[in-house]
Amino acid sequence: MNSIHERNDTIPMTSLRIGSWQVSISRCLLPPGQLASRYDANAADWGCTARRYQLETAYQQTLFASGATDLLMGVSGEAQVLDCGVGTGSLSIALQGLLADEPINWHGIDTSSEMLDTAEASAGHAGMTISLKLANVLSIPYADASFDMVMAAHVLEHLPQPDRALKEMVRVLKPGGRLFICMTRRSLFGMLIQMRWRTWAVTEPQGMAWLRGCRLSDIGVCSINLGRFAGLGSTAFWAKRPC
Numbered sequence: 001m002n003s004i005h006e007r008n009d010t011i012p013m014t015s016l017r018i019g020s021w022q023v024s025i026s027r028c029l030l031p032p033g034q035l036a037s038r039y040d041a042n043a044a045d046w047g048c049t050a051r052r053y054q055l056e057t058a059y060q061q062t063l064f065a066s067g068a069t070d071l072l073m074g075v076s077g078e079a080q081v082l083d084c085g086v087g088t089g090s091l092s093i094a095l096q097g098l099l100a101d102e103p104i105n106w107h108g109i110d111t112s113s114e115m116l117d118t119a120e121a122s123a124g125h126a127g128m129t130i131s132l133k134l135a136n137v138l139s140i141p142y143a144d145a146s147f148d149m150v151m152a153a154h155v156l157e158h159l160p161q162p163d164r165a166l167k168e169m170v171r172v173l174k175p176g177g178r179l180f181i182c183m184t185r186r187s188l189f190g191m192l193i194q195m196r197w198r199t200w201a202v203t204e205p206q207g208m209a210w211l212r213g214c215r216l217s218d219i220g221v222c223s224i225n226l227g228r229f230a231g232l233g234s235t236a237f238w239a240k241r242p243c
């Protein structure tokens with residue numbers, strides 16, 4: 001049987017209760033190779049997308065609210081930060097904008113080689129050096145407890161089981177380190193993204209349940225304003241790996 005049609009390769013789209021009937025509709029995911037090719041094809045335009053949704057400003061407001069900046073400023077020596085699904089680097093560049101001259105060692109992984117090329121160029125324009133690797137968030141090529149902060153924006157909703165990626169992100173997080181993620185939420189905007197990219201549109205309770213399953217502490221959540229085109233289109237979640 002074709003593996004695309006196995007249950008683990010689908011994403012729940014909608015569920016409707018009619019009397020004693022529960023009707024649920026799921027959609028087959030884009031296979032990983034096709035997803036990477038789509039992002040390769042979109043890499044050149046991703047900067048425009050990021051500007052349309054005011055990603056850098058939106059990320060800065062939420063990163064600040066999450067306390068990530070205080071945490072990184074409190075690290076003695078050079079803090080280690082990993083951006084999973086780095087894309088063109090918007091999230092790392094937003095965080096760097098908040099940290100002024102803090103010594104940070106930036107790392108990024110992505111499954112799209114074109115996105116990584118664009119990330120290198122964008123980071124260069126922002127005056128950052130970022131170490132980039134072609135790699136999957138489900139199998140992060142770093143040792144356990146390597147990072148002070150591990151983050152991912154608009155990546156986990158592409159996966160059939162986002163909690164598996166979360167567990168892998170927690171593996172590479174140092175005890176006391178900070179996890180920060182953003183995911184498209186259930187909304188009209190979320191539905192449009194779902195139709196185009198076959199992603200999850202994540203509710204707050206669902207995201208919180210995934211984080212609690214990773215045995216994290218200090219879990220926080222807030223909506224992200226993506227400007228006039230998308231409104232409160234995403235949700236940010238953050239948490240600490242207990243010491």
Ligand SMILES: C[S@@+](CC[C@H](N)C(=O)[O-])C[C@H]1O[C@@H](n2cnc3c(N)ncnc32)[C@H](O)[C@@H]1O
Pocket residue numbers: 035036039050055084085086087088089090091109110111112115135136137138152153154155158159
């Ligand atoms: C919507 S873009 C977001 C990019 C960036 N984080 C941002 O906020 O602008 C999603 C990115 O995740 C990458 N991606 C998708 N699935 C991935 C996976 N399993 N592992 C690593 N990266 C992945 C895509 O190639 C793409 O660059």
